[in-house]
Each structure stands twice: as structure tokens, then as C-alpha cells.
Amino acid sequence: MRRISPVLQQDGVDSNLLSLIKTILAACREIAFRVSQGELAGVLGSTLGENIQGETQKKLDIIANELLKEVILETGVVKAISSEEEDTIVAGNPKGKYLVTFDPLDGSSNTDINSLIGTIFSILPAPEDKAADDASMFLQPGTAQLAAGYVLYGPSTMLALTTGKGTRLYTLDKTYGGFLLTEELATIPKYTAEFAINMSNQRYWQPAMQTYIADLLQGKEGPRGKNYNMRWIAAMVGDVHRVLCRGGIFAYPRDNKDASKPDKLRLMYEANPMSFLVEQAGGASSTGYERIMDIVPVDIHQRVSVILGSKHEVESCIAYHQR
Numbered sequence: 098m099r100r101i102s103p104v105l106q107q108d109g110v111d112s113n114l115l116s117l118i119k120t121i122l123a124a125c126r127e128i129a130f131r132v133s134q135g136e137l138a139g140v141l142g143s144t145l146g147e148n149i150q151g152e153t154q155k156k157l158d159i160i161a162n163e164l165l166k167e168v169i170l171e172t173g174v175v176k177a178i179s180s181e182e183e184d185t186i187v188a189g190n191p192k193g194k195y196l197v198t199f200d201p202l203d204g205s206s207n208t209d210i211n212s213l214i215g216t217i218f219s220i221l222p223a224p225e226d227k228a229a230d231d232a233s234m235f236l237q238p239g240t241a242q243l244a245a246g247y248v249l250y251g252p253s254t255m256l257a258l259t260t261g262k263g264t265r266l267y268t269l270d271k272t273y274g275g276f277l278l279t280e281e282l283a284t285i286p287k288y289t290a291e292f293a294i295n296m297s298n299q300r301y302w303q304p305a306m307q308t309y310i311a312d313l314l315q316g317k318e319g320p321r322g323k324n325y326n327m328r329w330i331a332a333m334v335g336d337v338h339r340v341l342c343r344g345g346i347f348a349y350p351r352d353n354k355d356a357s358k359p360d361k362l363r364l365m366y367e368a369n370p371m372s373f374l375v376e377q378a379g380g381a382s383s384t385g386y387e388r389i390m391d392i393v394p395v396d397i398h399q400r401v402s403v404i405l406g407s408k409h410e411v412e413s414c415i416a417y418h419q420r
């Protein structure tokens with residue numbers, strides 16, 4: 098099986114970018130080890146703090162954030178980082194060529210139940226004409242991403258990575274200590290009969306989403322003419338991984354449960370990297386009204402509605418939003 102470096106070299110990835118990706122993965126291997134040790138490593142449970150988004154921080158959120166931040170800034174090729182767990186950006190080398198934005202630990206509520214969690218990251222080019230502490234450098238659409246990926250801390254530790262030449266899946270070989278290529282080109286089937294959505298929010302969704310899901314639930318007897326299955330892992334990283342492996346539609350749509358937070362998922366370090374991975378695997382990703390990767394961000398912690406996965410199903414869902 099092939100290691101990651103020759104695969105990325107074959108794709109023509111710049112050597113600085115390659116070593117940055119490998120550095121991020123080194124931190125993820127350390128996170129994977131601590132996750133596997135669970136309570137033995139004292140990583141479970143909550144801290145007394147909250148992040149900028151008013152969410153209680155888990156110990157693992159902080160541990161993962163510190164590990165990633167430290168190694169990424171040490172590379173010297175990164176101008177600044179932006180993280181879910183950092184209120185503002187953290188400046189690095191003013192001459193750095195890259196920006197890294199990440200969700201150090203996705204699916205935080207799964208930590209205490211030993212369920213799927215992961216790290217999501219996105220790498221953008223750093224504009225030369227801006228200072229290293231200027232957050233506006235990050236406000237680039239998802240189409241500008243140079244690389245995106247996630248590491249899933251599951252029964253095996255897996256990496257999904259794209260640099261724009263397809264989406265590849267790797268598995269962490271714990272004996273050798275590195276990621277080995279286990280799926281050359283992940284391909285999301287165009288059609289699906291599986292959806293993932295937090296149904297407890299149903300009454301708060303907008304009419305288009307209400308109707309779309311109601312039609313899926315009618316199964317064979319309804320307008321979609323087939324029975325659908327449902328899955329919900331409560332960690333985007335786990336739900337998107339399933340979509341990459343066997344197709345499906347994943348949605349976290351806008352709702353009116355809390356007027357201050359109509360959307361849940363974060364554009365820059367959740368929706369954009371996942372959209373890049375999904376599109377590179379032949380899937381689609383939209384808010385229902387526009388392609389997610391075309392959105393020009395206005396804030397590093399901006400939230401967005403997400404509908405992604407099997408192309409035909411995402412297009413069907415978009416059609417409900419256009420009626």
C-alpha cells in the first residue's frame with residue numbers, strides 16, 4: 098500500500114504544502130492516540146470554558162486545538178491559523194504561504210460516549226499584501242482551497258484528503274505510524290435512498306425542507322416512489338464519511354429554533370472542507386439556494402445551511418427550495 102507522500106507528489110502538490118499536510122497529520126496521530134486512551138489519558142469531560150460561539154468546551158476540544166495550533170505554526174510556512182476554538186485568528190510567519198482553518202474536534206458531544214469524532218481542516222493560499230494578524234485574509238470562498246481533509250477517530254483512524262485531484266481515503270497503520278492509501282478514488286453514488294438529518298428540529302425548518310423530508314418519509318407511496326433509510330451520527334465528520342463510503346444525503350438546514358443562530362455548521366472549517374471533499378468525490382453541496390463553495394465569507398466563524406452528498410438527491414432537495 099502507498100504512503101501519502103508519493104501520492105501527493107504524483108498529484109504535483111508543492112513540497113511546502115506536502116510537508117504542511119504531513120505536519121497536520123502528525124498532530125492528528127497524537128490526537129488519535131489520546132482519543133484511544135480515553136479516560137486513561139484524562140481527556141473526557143467538559144472544561145469550565147466556552148468558545149466564541151457560546152458552546153461549552155470539552156477537554157478534548159482544547160487538547161486537540163493546542164496540539165494542532167502549535168505544530169502548524171512551527172512549520173514556518175503558515176501565515177495564520179483560524180480555529181473553531183480560537184476567538185480570533187492566530188498570526189504565524191508573516192512570509193508564510195498558507196492559511197489553515199480547522200475544527201480541532203468535530204462531534205464534541207460524542208466524546209463522552211466513545212462514539213465517532215474527528216478533525217476537519219482546510220488550507221488556503223495566504224495573500225502576500227496583508228498582515229499576519231489581518232483576519233480578512235481568511236475570507237476566501239471554498240473554491241480557493243488548496244487542500245481539505247478530515248481525520249476520523251473511529252474503530253480505525255481514517256483520513257479523507259483532497260488537493261483537487263479527487264478524494265482519497267487513507268487508513269492509519271498503527272504499526273508503521275503513518276497513513277496508507279486504502280481507497281484511490283472515493284466515488285459517491287449519484288443516487289441514494291439514505292438521508293441524515295436531526296429530525297428533532299423538524300418543526301423549526303423552513304417550508305422547503307419540511308416538504309422535502311415529508312416526501313422522503315412517505316416512501317414508496319409518496320412522490321419520490323422509494324423507501325428511504327435514516328442515519329444520524331451527530332458528528333458531521335462521521336455522517337460525511339458514510340456519504341463518501343456509500344452515498345446518501347446529509348443536511349443541517351436552517352431552522353428558527355434560536356433566532357440568534359439560524360444555521361449550525363461553520364462555513365470555513367466544516368462546510369467548505371467537506372464540500373471540497375464531496376465535490377471531488379462526484380457529489381454536490383449546497384445551501385439549497387447556492388453552491389456552498391461559491392459563498393464569499395464575511396466572518397471566520399460564519400455559519401451556513403448545509404445539504405450535501407449524492408448528486409441526484411442533493412439536486413432533488415434543491416428543487417424543493419426553488420419551487
Ligand SMILES: O=P(O)(O)OC[C@H]1O[C@](O)(COP(=O)(O)O)[C@@H](O)[C@@H]1O
Pocket residue numbers: 152181200202203204205206295331332333334349
Ligand atoms: O446536536 P446535533 O443537532 O445533533 O448537531 C450535530 C452537529 O453538530 C456538530 O457536532 C458541530 O460540530 P462541533 O462538535 O465541532 O461543535 C456537527 O459535527 C454535527 O453534525
Ligand SMILES: [Mg+2]
Pocket residue numbers: 200202203204333367
Ligand atoms: Mg464541528
Ligand SMILES: [Mg+2]
Pocket residue numbers: 158181200201202203204205
Ligand atoms: Mg469542534
